[in-house]
Amino acid sequence: MKPVVPFILTFSALACSNALADVNYAIDLTSPEHHLAKVEVTFPETTADTLVVNLPVWRTGKYQVLPLGDAVRRFVATDEKGQTLPWSRTASGEWTVKLSEPSEVTVNYQLYANKLGQRVNHIDASHAFLDASGTFVYSPEFRQEPINVALKVPTSWKSYSGMPSGSSEHTFKADNYDILVDSPIETGISQHRSFTADGREYELVVWGEGNYDIEQMVTDLTKLSGQAEVIWDDYPFERYVYMVHATSGARGATEHLNSTIIQRPRFSYRERDDYLGFIKTASHEFIHTWNVKAYRPEGLVPYNYQDEEITELLWIAEGSTSYFQSQLLLRAGVMTPKEFFADLAKRIAQNLKTPGREVQSIASASANQWASSGGDYAVNHSTNIYSEGYLTSLALDFSLITDTKLKGSYRDVHRKLYNEHKLPAGFTIADVKAILEDVSGTSYEDWWQHYVNSPVSLDFDGMLAKAGLALTYGKNAKTEAFTGVTLKSDSLVLSHVLRDGPAWNAGIVLADEIVAINGLKVTAEGFAARINDFKPGDSITVTLFSNDKLKDVELKLGEKQTGKLAIKGVNKPSRAQKAFLKAWLGIDWPFDKNGQFKAVE
Known part of the structure; x- marks a missing residue:
């Protein structure tokens, strides 16, 4: 798919060019500096005396109710003659418009789009990311009607989506709202690459500067995208878009119908562990194209955008x-x-x-x-x-x-x-x-x-x-004293107290603040080293503030193993063990005679 180029078509021309049954969306992004946009939605003629208009209260991929409707201001509804229609807010994500006669209904509103980390929407001077769940209202009456979307953007911007392009520049189309809500749009200043894998077309769109190597990303995404046949017989898409945000802190990812949005801090790509974090996320979201987007538990079908959907699966x-x-x-x-x-x-x-x-x-x-x-x-x-x-x-x-x-x-x-x-x-x-x-x-x-x-x-x-595998802490592993607590960053305030651990059993609780051990002051930086002064089984006196009260607690230390848990191959694995690993992972025995990993050529 070729990138869509600068916006020319006017909103009114778009409305006139489509069939009466279509729902037409237009969003003006030409003043993006303050995260604001103007949205216009025209619904086909309704004969009812009310038209319910909704904005979802959750987005797909995040099973949590969100206050998405709070981003809407200056809500106005008009009929096909341009006359203002009365409306009322009937739920956090619902507006009810009243009509006196059959008519098309056009809704206009201001959108505040600054939920980058939630992957709902984000607009600034360099781009706009638009997930329909936090951007475009819909009416249940017309949820299954064909949709057209037109973007009005700065002339230097380019737009991408898993949706096919419309009949003109910076436009997209979808068969219904369910496809729109599962096909986010990335528009702005970005890097773009196209590639193919196993007969399918792919695109990589990266917004933001960082220490990533886009060519390496393309190489590895090509290899990944060709592995679907390991699990499934065919593809639920012909074209797939990997969208990546290199940001100043937002991280996470969301799967969509034939695309994904992946967010990582801009300088978290060069080191191998960081890059593995990125490519594993890309793999996760790619798999979701089948598992969730092509088949999913009954409790999530169909999506109910205005309520929770519970499932044990x-x-x-x-x-x-x-x-x-x-x-x-x-x-x-x-x-x-x-x-x-x-x-x-x-x-x-x-x-x-x-x-x-x-x-x-x-x-x-x-x-x-x-x-x-x-x-x-x-x-x-x-x-x-x-x-x-x-x-x-x-x-x-x-x-x-x-x-x-x-x-x-x-x-x-x-x-x-x-x-x-x-x-x-x-x-x-x-x-x-x-x-x-x-x-x-x-x-x-x-x-x-x-x-x-x-x-x-x-x-x-x-x-x-x-x-043929075994868990190990390494040949030099030993036991050391264990408290069962975790400190908040740069603080002696407890962020975690493990259930049935030494501190838990001693009566130490969440948010207690440690002051001293055996009568001597301790610091956050020196806490771990101080505990290592003792042996498992030793009893120590911990002085702490609990609910602002100073008290002493006797704590008997437990034990834990040092070292990092690892997996190695057993000595002299049997033919059956090697065959099991091959059936599981599809690879040959990767260890040498000492159970260590063979060098990668």
Whole structure:
């Protein structure tokens, strides 16, 4: 697709050029300095005495209600004769317009677009990022009608979207609002590249300066984009757009119908670990094009933009996507086996330090996602649909590979979900269980009850041994004193107190501020070193402020292992273990005779 070039068509010409049933959007971005835009929407003729106009209260990919309607000001509704229509605000994301006779309705409003980190919208002197959920109102009455979008922008700007271009410059079209809301627009001053992979067209659009290498990004995204066949039989798109924001702090990403928006700090690309963070995110969002955008849980179908949508299967939508992201990069040769297993070891280490895995099931975490707020309570009493969802997917994959004697895997489950449960229908728990039984030849009811419906601490040693792998802290690892607390940055105020840890059991709580240990002042910088003066099992006196009251607490120190958790190959792996790893990851045995990673050529 060629980039769209400077805006020429006027808003009135756009309205006259389209069929009566179309919904026409026009947004004026010619004064972007203060994050403001003028939006105009013309709805087809309605015969009802009211027209409900909505702005979503959440955006796809973020299961959280957001105050998106607060960005709208100067709301005006007029009929086809230009006469002002009365309206009232009937909900946070809803306006009800009153009509005395059948008419088209045109809505105008001022939009404040400064939610860059939320990936909802952002307008400044160099660009505009427009996610329809925070930008364009819709009417439920015309949600399925064809849509035209016209942008009026500074002459130096270029515009990109997963939507096809309209009949003129700086315009796009969509079959309905659901496609518009899942096809963000990036317009402004940016770098652009086009490439192909496995017969599909791709674009990379990067806004912002930074230490990235755009040619390296294209090379690796090309390799990644050609790996879809490892899981699925075909593609749900002909063209895909990777949008990247190199910013001054915003980070995160959101999947869309045939595009993604990825945000990372502008100087977080050059170092290998930083770059791996970027390319893993790109892989995650690319996988979402199937898992979530082409098939998703029944509770999310169709999208209800004005209310929460609850499902116990978000761990499949998000956690399983995280699970596959590094596998595609490994198979593509973008990530080395050493990097892959380092990532897996890091996830296991984090899980072992999360007491919440013993409290909340992954099904409960999925259903609770809309109310999830993170923090100390989450670590101690919750499970994360992304991180623990990844590990649940790992356990399920190992179980399927075992039950099928290496002939089947979790990839087959997602291939069947795509082939058999494409939108507009959503898949249910019963559908997933049926597929698991079909792939494995055995019932997964008990497995589901144990691993999905119940809190679970996974047997990582037993699982990894099937693939000839072992967890290790290194040959020089030793035990050291452990308090079970985490400090806030540059402070002695506690940000986390691990449930059932030494500090927890001593009665130390969140937000306590440590002052001294054994009567001697301690600093934030010296806290860890001070604890290392003691041995596991020692009792120390911690002086702290708790709710502004000074008190002494006797704390018996626990123990933890030093070193970084890693994964290595076992000595003398069996043929069966090597075959299992091959069936799992599609790679040959990557270790030497000492269980260390072979050099990458």
